[in-house]
Amino acid sequence: MTIALTACSGSSGSSGSQSAKALTWGMWIAGNADQAAWQKVADAADADQSGLKVTIQGAPFNDYWTKLRTQLSTGSAPCIVSLQSLRAANYTDQLVAIDSLAKKNDTDLSAYDTTALNGMKVDGKLYALPYDTGPYLMFYNKDMFEAAGVAEPKPGWTVSQFEAAGAALKAKGKTLFASTAEDLGLESSILAYNDGRVISEDGTLNATDPKFEKGLDWLASLVKKGYALPASADGSNDDNEFVSGQAATYTDGPWSLITQKAKAKFDLGVTTLPVGDSTQTTFSAGSGFGISKQCKYPDQAYKAIVSMTSEKTLGELAAKGRAFPGRTAVQKDWFDNAKIDGAQDVFATALKGAVPLPGNKNSDQLGQLFAQYGIQAVNGQQSGSQVMTQISSQLPK
Structure with a gap:
């Protein structure tokens, strides 16, 4: 089963239906198990900000990108946008560069995997906080x-x-x-x-x-x-x-x-x-969460994506095998859960010769x-x- 795109926080689906306590998040979702896993990520943001409700808009992976571009061009985009590193350059015209928000909130960016973080940058500007990464x-x-x-x-x-x-x-x-x-x-x-x-x-x-x-x-x-x-x-x-x-x-x-x-x-x-x-040896790639320019509450959205990529949240995703974490501190949790002989050696070998897959518009x-x-x-x-x-x-x- 796949999850159809839902309206953006209200029946109209427009950016005008946003509020400081009700943010929407666009994510690629393959079925019920995916929906349940990502709902816990939304719940993490809700728990960290009293009264906040993050609502997921789900779509199958290939459909997600087509729908996202349509939403961005029609003024109906979600506040929080999921982004792949290799596609980041396609959307920067409609996304908020979050460097100043990271500085304002004293975010320790060094806690994120360097390759993962660099993958979320375009022309030196940061457009998303990474939740996963890894070599192909x-x-x-x-x-x-x-x-x-x-x-x-x-x-x-x-x-x-x-x-x-x-x-x-x-x-x-x-x-x-x-x-x-x-x-x-x-x-x-x-x-x-x-x-x-x-x-x-x-x-x-x-x-x-x-x-x-x-x-x-x-x-x-x-x-x-x-x-x-x-x-x-x-x-x-x-x-x-x-x-x-x-x-x-x-x-x-x-x-x-x-x-x-x-x-x-x-x-x-x-x-x-x-x-x-x-x-x-291979390309490395990853994904993260950014903020659309149509979001009227970028400060609240930024705090939400910090919670959605926190060590605790990514550690829980790693323990369930949903994503190889974009934070180095919990990558061992993923290996422990994978229980595949030699996986760490494979990753180490691959990463020695891996390069980030660059994006292009x-x-x-x-x-x-x-x-x-x-x-x-x-x-x-x-x-x-x-x-x-x-x-x-x-x-x-």
Whole structure:
């Protein structure tokens, strides 16, 4: 089940229905379990500010961004806005830079994970307090590897070792990898493969980077060789193929690890992305809570997001496996709850070569174009160069 967007604190859904004691919060929500977990985060803000009521507006992840942009453009945006680091640059024109609020409230920003905090900055300004972070990783099915007589992947494994595992699994009638055409998965895998990237460190968009095009061709070769399942237009298809045992590996963030472990009917492991001719191991990304410019009560909203990202709140989320915390003091709680052998070593290895995935004002559109056209490259219907030329032609120059 998914949760439909609700009105903004009252029937009109407009910013005019706000009050100092009634704030709305927009969040991506996948179902009832998500709703319950995030309600406790809203409750934490309510408890810290007497008489406050934070009401969640929920939407499925992919719908959230479309609806948020619509709300921001029509004056019906929530006060508190959930934000992904790679999409932060898309929304800064409608968000409050919170540096002065952090200073005014004596917020100790050093308590937040540095990578997570930097991910919430655009042009040096802070637009959200992070609640989660982490390097993009590869999840794997330990039972499938063992049954095929293939050694479990160790942190730092290479593209050659990855493909060798693919050949061995294929010989046993199994498939190594569940492909994806989603932006973070594509960009992280190709960065680790050959340093290809469509967004440079400074946020400049280069949709026809030759290395990135070659990275798409490599992903297509995995499908052609029978080492990978074709990508699907359904963004959650690779997750489902992995959990159902159709593929031995797939890529995802630490925010999904404990949830996937609970779903899987096999022993789940985690390792780094396979590295080829690259100096980087993966991208890191995270999410946080910011304030829309339409919010008439930014001081109250700021105090709410401090409570929503407090050590206590994030520690509780970590203990339940909802998010790898954006505060360093409670990251151990997440590892303790995950109970996955070697997870801390995997994270340490990944983070040594990880770089934050930079945002660009066209990141949303790029993600949509990947979903529309990237699938044709991953599945070998067109070359990486052909697909990225198509994508480039539809992006602002």
